[in-house]
Amino acid sequence: MFFQKKSPFSSFFLTVILPKVSNRVLIVGNDTQYYDLLSKCGSKFDILTLKRIQDLADFVLKQKVELVLLITDENFIQDVDRLKKLKQKSEFANIPIILIDNSPYPIPNNIQLAFQSGANDYIKKNGEEIELVARIELAIKQQKHNQELYLEMINQKELLGMMDKMSLFMDRADNSFIIFNPNGEIEWANEGFNRLYGYSLNDFKTKYGRTIFEASKNSEISSKVEQCVKTKKSVNYVAECQTSSGEYKWIQTTFTPIVSPLGNIEKFIAIETDITKLKETEEALNQKNEYMIALTNHLKSSNALLEEQQKEINAQYKALEEERKKSDDLLLNILPFEVARQLKSKGEAKPRSYKLASVLFLDFVNFTKITQDLPPKDIVHVLDSYFKEFDDIIEKHFIEKIKTIGDAYMCAGGLPLSNRSNPFNVVLAGLEIQNFVRGFQPDVYASSGLKWQCRIGIHSGDVISGVVGKKKYIYDIWGNTVNLAARMQEEGEIGRVNISEVTHEYIQPYFECDFRGKVETKGGDMVNMYFVNRLKPEFSLDNYGIVPNEAFTKIMNSL
Incomplete structure (x- = not known):
């Protein structure tokens, strides 16, 4: 029998604080002998x-x-029934449970009932101490092993999904993509391989061999693969290769390892680019350089002039490159990434309509009075401090900044990439912005003594987006949704987030809101308005209802 000794159980539960360990065992039941037994294990x-x-x-x-x-007692049947219901819940499905049968009465098929209820192991009362401890350790070890296998399975699925996407991209690319395993066996090549060499993969293997080491005539390839294995980083090299027509091409190859979460290299991707024209250009430049050197030797009097011309060319080229980079960076600063990419690749960005977007308007209250005695540089400094923080907040919530007009700030969720979670994202951002404004004190003193405070209004609905302008591009949105969001801001109150009835319909199951009346729109319609106070406690990670917890994040991700 187990050694028995009383343990200080409370009316609900008691957590025993021990030194740092990794195996947390929960004992459920009134029998204290098992607590005493496990306590002896240090x-x-x-x-x-x-x-x-x-x-x-x-x-x-x-x-x-x-x-x-x-630990079950005379309520064995009720306990196994409760256990069966618990095991049907996802949070209990993977927790191993050992059932100890302390029932004073013989119950037919009690072992079968225990395992049918979801128990991982069954032990009768008065078993051996060593056996119980060993079975607990085995169950915990098996559970951790199962978790490792599950994570590995998830990682494998992600890897396969990534490979599928890469395959689709690679087949359409002009470059040659080759996948080979750690033994060098070539497993796959895209259509770009055929276009580059003039061989199908099977014909190429038949003629040159099945591994990349047999097929390549480059003596460097083995050392490059070895370097890739050692560093687990991409390596590059350039070699001259022959095509099926007998033509020679200069090929630049990049080896990239695909590393599993456990640190093992599972595949290699070889990306090959035809740089023959670049080499020819390089050779032509080399010949021209030699000619220039010879000419310089014969015309020493022109040497200084030629050097100055070369410096000027280099400076102009560098200046052009810097200007091009500045132009690209500026474009990305004023336009969303997807819109900027479309504008660069196609020369235009077509207007786009969205069925659901959420627009936020923010305006500082008493801005004119606060800033009437401030120098212009201080006004700009304070606004910049606020707007930078607003930019950081909305970026966390996948919201696109549209523009600022004076002391007003406008942004929208659900564009340029559509999503169904934008009403939640924008409301969360509104609460976080108001919380920041309440706690932030600018380092510039206003003689009026007024505090920097703001109103926020939000409305959800359909909008149209597009790029306007010729020399100065502007990404903007239009529609009645924009007007209603501005109206919500105008009718809001200091320090509050005022939302329309439409937005309220989306978020009300998860946020605490107060109905605060109706407002008339420009079209004469009456629209209900609500103040958003906070996230409901069951969805909040903090006491203020601003930071969502994991349960709420899962809900948003499932939309």
Whole structure:
């Protein structure tokens, strides 16, 4: 029998604080002998206790445990029935449970009932101490092993998905893409390989060999692959290769390893680019350089002039490159990435309509009075401090900044890439912005003594987006949704987030809101308005209802 000794159980549960351990065992039941037994194991187990199985669901949601030791008594049938219901919940599905049968009455098929309810192991009362500890350690070890296998399976699925996407991209690319395994065996090549060499992959293997080491005539390839394996980073080299027509081409090759989460190299990707024309240009430049050197030797009097001309050419080229980079960077600063890419590649960005977008307007209250005695540079400095923080906040919530007009700030969620979570994202951003404004004190003193405060209004609906302008591009949005969002801001109050009825319909299951009346739109319609106070406590990570917890994040990700 197990050595028995009383343990200080509380009316609900007691957490026993031990030195740092990794195996947290929860004992459920009134029998204290198992607590005493595991306590003798020193720091091997971190023991938690719970009296009633009815409290197990709430407990496990608050405390992470590696194993549950469920002690049943005369209520064996009710306990296994409760266990069966718990095991149907996702948060309990992977927690190993050892059922200890302390029932004073013989129950037919009690072992079968225990395993049918979802128990991972079954032990009768008065078993061996060593056996119980060993079975607990085995169950925990098996659970951790199962978790590792599950993570590996997830990583494999992600890898396969990535490979599928890469395959689609590679087939359409002009470059040659080759995939080979750590033994050098060529497994796949895209259509660009055929266009580059004039061979199908099978014909190429038949003629030159199945591995990349056999097929390549370059003596460097083995050392390059070895370097790639050692550093687990991409390596490059250039070699001259012959095509099926007998033509020679200069090929630049990049080897990139695909590394698993466990640090093993599973595949290699070889990207090959035809740089023959570049080489020919380089050779022509070399010949021209030699000619210039010869000419310089014969015309020493012109040497200084030629050097100055060369310096001027280089400076102009560098200046052009710098201007091009500045232009690209500026374009990305004033336009969303997708819009800028479309504008650069096609010369235009077509207007686009969105069925659901959420628009936020922000305006500082008493801006004129606050800034009437401030120098212009101080006004700009303060606005810049606020707007930079607003930019950081909306970026976290996948919101696109549209523009600022004076002291007003406008942004929108759900564009340029559509998503269904934009009402939640924009409302969360609004709450975070108001929280920041309340706590931030500018380092510039206003003689009026007025504080920097703002109103925020939000409305959700359909909008049209597009790029306007010729020399100065502007990305903007239009539609009644924009007008209603501005109206929500105008009718809002200091320090509050005022939303329309449409936005409220999306967010009300998850946020605490107050109805605050109706407002008349420009079209004469009456629209209900609501103040958003905070996230509901069950969806909030902080006490203020601003930061969403994991449960709310999962809901948004599922939209």
